[in-house]
Amino acid sequence: MESKDITRRVLLERSAKLPFAGFLMLAAGSSQVKAADDGVCVDFENLDAGQRSIRQSLEYVNVAPDESMNCEKCGFFTPTEGGCGSCLIFSGVADGRGWCVSWSPKS
Numbered sequence: 226m227e228s229k230d231i232t233r234r235v236l237l238e239r240s241a242k243l244p245f246a247g248f249l250m251l252a253a254g255s256s257q258v259k260a261a262d263d264g265v266c267v268d269f270e271n272l273d274a275g276q277r278s279i280r281q282s283l284e285y286v287n288v289a290p291d292e293s294m295n296c297e298k299c300g301f302f303t304p305t306e307g308g309c310g311s312c313l314i315f316s317g318v319a320d321g322r323g324w325c326v327s328w329s330p331k332s
C-alpha cells in the first residue's frame with residue numbers, strides 16, 4: 226500500500242471520529258493560527274472545549290518527543306507564521322514543533 230493511500234485512509238478514519246463541532250472550528254481555528262507573544266502556538270487555556278478535547282484525544286503536545294516526527298514534517302500540517310501552522314486533523318492551530326498520534330510523513 227502506498228503512503229499516499231495510508232494518509233488518505235488515516236485522514237478519513239480520523240475525520241469520521243471528529244465531532245461535528247470540530248468541523249465548525251475550521252474558520253475559528255484560522256484566527257488562532259498565529260504565534261502568541263511568548264512563542265507558543267497552542268495555548269490550551271485559550272482553546273474552546275472542542276479544540277482542547279480533540280488535541281487531548283490525539284495526545285497532542287507542543288514539543289514532539291522525537292524532532293524527526295514533528296508537525297512540520299507531517300503531511301497534515303500547513304505552515305503559517307512564527308513556526309505555527311494549521312493541522313488538517315484538528316482544523317486548527319498546531320505548533321511546528323508539536324506532535325500527535327496522527328502524525329503521518331509528508332509524501
Ligand code: SF4
Pocket residue numbers: 285295296297299300301302311312313314315319323324325326327328329
Ligand atoms: S503531527 Fe498531529 S498535530 Fe501535528 S500536523 Fe500532524 S496530525 Fe496535526
